[in-house]
Amino acid sequence: MLKLSALKTSALAAAVLMSSAAYAEETVVWWDFLGGGDGVRMKQMISDFNAAHEGEIKIDATTLEWGVPFYTKVQTAVPVGEAPDIMTYHASRIPLAVDQNLLSEITADDWSKMDLAKSDYAPSTWDAVTIDGKQYAVPLDTHPIVLYYNKDLLKQAGRLNDDGTPMGMDSREGFTETLQALKDSGSVKFPLGSVTADGNFMFRTIYSLMGQQDGELMTDGEFLVGDNGQKLQNALSVLAEWTNEGLQSTYTDYPATVALFTSGEAAMMINGVWEVPTMTDLHKDGKLFEWGAVELPVIFDHPSTYADSHAFAIPAGDMSAEKRDAVLEVMSWISKNSLFWATAGHIPAYGPVTESAEYKAMEPNATYSPLTQNMIFDPKSTLAGIAGPIFDVMSTYFVPTLNGEMDPAEAVEEIKVELNDL
Incomplete structure (x- = not known):
């Protein structure tokens, strides 16, 4: 009977742990290179995201030095498994990153989960994150x-x-x-x-x-x-x-x-x-x-x-399904709520934002945003x-x-x- 009781207690404890794990808040480690006004705005968006996903997902963000120092750190961190879960990336740097095996492909299933699609982006913006028919980042803006x-x-x-x-x-x-x-x-x-x-x-x-x-x-x-x-x-x-x-x-x-x-x-x-x-x-x-x-x-x-385009990328490496779903939610939510990002002057990459009445009332942004059709x-x-x-x-x-x-x-x-x- 004692053995049976002990087994029941153990099973109950395991069930509690599994239940807690199922509802545990998922922490997403984030790296960006955004300083100045960009940094202020992104910190606000991260705070808004965390508030909207309290108890579910929390972004743990770090801002690193822009340019070569940022990309050098990524290049050294990914191979040894010390990379973040998500990071900002310039679209122009993606060919080198793919060649160095630093990025995880954003698959068709990922896009579906994010409720984002090719039709939501200007052709040149979508193409900028595409290498050999595969996408390696989610565009946030064009600048x-x-x-x-x-x-x-x-x-x-x-x-x-x-x-x-x-x-x-x-x-x-x-x-x-x-x-x-x-x-x-x-x-x-x-x-x-x-x-x-x-x-x-x-x-x-x-x-x-x-x-x-x-x-x-x-x-x-x-x-x-x-x-x-x-x-x-x-x-x-x-x-x-x-x-x-x-x-x-x-x-x-x-x-x-x-x-x-x-x-x-x-x-x-x-x-x-x-x-x-x-x-x-x-x-x-x-x-x-x-x-x-x-x-x-x-x-x-x-x-x-x-x-160029600020984009979100997922470093190459192992990631649990739960973690990846959390990262996809981060990229989706910030893309769909990027109207505030437009106050930094950038043109949001997500088309429904730039087509909204709120964006069209922003000046001079709305005046110059049609140039997305002429970008190289x-x-x-x-x-x-x-x-x-x-x-x-x-x-x-x-x-x-x-x-x-x-x-x-x-x-x-x-x-x-x-x-x-x-």
């Missing part, structure tokens, strides 16, 4: 570059349309005319502020202008084949011409570019959508002029804008992506070329040789 502009200065120069947008956005001649009118007005130091001291940043503008010519940086594993070198030269020549004519800022780093625009010394600025909160907050506090942001001007044949991402290469070798090589030649110290044709030849040597 392209845009043209910021000072409505007051454009109006003074007679280059503001009735709808409050800049004139001359549909051609090289028209946009140069707008720049010249601003210079002739004598009211600005530079008509256009650009980050001309940082070739890594200027890659975004130059690649956009190549895209406007249907140019390709990489074709079948080779760089700048055929007339693509000429298309790169065309892009560099336009920007160098603006600098030489005093229409664009020279040797300007990122903070100085923002300062030129916000102080009114530059009437326009090419920068990422992530600076929208800066402008919004300054204007709200009465410290900024009337401003707007639009898609880049069409300098060549058609609209095209460089973009980095070439799919293990050498591409944020802080990748392609950026580094091209940056070396972009800075002197854009600042009038190197001939565009010479720069292209040097770039072609170094890229193909990679």
